Amino acid sequence: xxxxxxxxxxxxxxxxxxxxxxxxxxxxxxxxxxxxxxxxxxxxxxxxxxxxxxxxxxxxxxxxxxxxxxxxxxxxxxxxxxxxxxxxxxxxxxxxxxxxxxxxxxxxxxxxxxxxxxxxxxxxxxxxxxxxxxxxxxxxxxxxxxxxxxxxxxxxxxxxxxxxxxxxxxxxxxxxxxxxx
Numbered sequence: 001x002x003x004x005x006x007x008x009x010x011x012x013x014x015x016x017x018x019x020x021x022x023x024x025x026x027x028x029x030x031x032x033x034x035x036x037x038x039x040x041x042x043x044x045x046x047x048x049x050x051x052x053x054x055x056x057x058x059x060x061x062x063x064x065x066x067x068x069x070x071x072x073x074x075x076x077x078x079x080x081x082x083x084x085x086x087x088x089x090x091x092x093x094x095x096x097x098x099x100x101x102x103x104x105x106x107x108x109x110x111x112x113x114x115x116x117x118x119x120x121x122x123x124x125x126x127x128x129x130x131x132x133x134x135x136x137x138x139x140x141x142x143x144x145x146x147x148x149x150x151x152x153x154x155x156x157x158x159x160x161x162x163x164x165x166x167x168x169x170x171x172x173x174x175x176x177x178x179x180x181x
Contacts, residue, residue, distance in 0.1 A: 014073075017070045017071075017073045018070070020066070020070040021067060021070040021071050024063045024064075024066050024067035024070060025067060025165075027059065027063045028060055028063045028064060028067060028161070031056045031059045031060045031063065032056075032060050032154070032157075032158065034052075034056050035053060035056040035057060035060060035129075035154065036151065036154050036158075038052065038053060038056075039053070039140055039141060039147060039150055039151060039154075040151060042141045043141070044141065044142070045137070045138035045140070045141035045142060046138075049138075049141070050133075050137045050138050050140075053133050053140065054130075054133055054134055057126070057129055057130035057133045057134070058130060060126055060129075060130075061123060061126045061127055061130050064122055064123040064126050064161075065123050068119050068120065068122075068123065071115075071119075071168065115164055115167050115168060115171075118160075118164065119164050121160065122157050122160050122161055122164070125153055125156060125157040125160070126157055128153055129150055129153050129154055129157070132146065132149065132150050132153075133150065
């Protein structure tokens with residue numbers, strides 16, 4: 001992908017992936033919230049609700065996969081040299097100097113590797129939730145043991161996603177551009 005100009009804005013190839021990454025987080029939030037709420041609050045299940053649960057489980061799973069891919073692709077070319085420089089804007093002048101021996105470059109690759117490897121568990125958990133919804137259908141609402149299992153797995157996937165997201169925010173906002181730099 002080449003650089004695209006929209007008036008005064010220049011969008012590089014990674015901008016697409018990062019924007020897609022953010023959009024996937026929003027889609028996951030919407031569909032997962034519906035899925036959790038529908039299972040948690042519903043007392044009876046009809047065919048329409050079961051169909052919506054299956055659609056939401058499928059979309060959530062696909063969005064989680066795309067979230068992981070769209071987060072990894074922009075980080076492939078991540079180097080220290082690309083982060084160095086001086087920025088002048090309405091808020092002041094900011095100088096960034098990241099070296100290969102700095103804390104960000106020491107812990108950054110370790111945390112990125114950890115994110116990439118442990119993040120693959122979340123779509124696995126989402127796939128199990130989807131399989132349970134597809135296999136049990138209305139029993140996900142009416143049978144308490146199935147319902148508790150699905151809700152527990154969804155909470156586990158949500159907490160895991162929040163931890164991975166926190167690592168990502170820490171990497172991009174703290175280690176890349178530390179306070180006072």
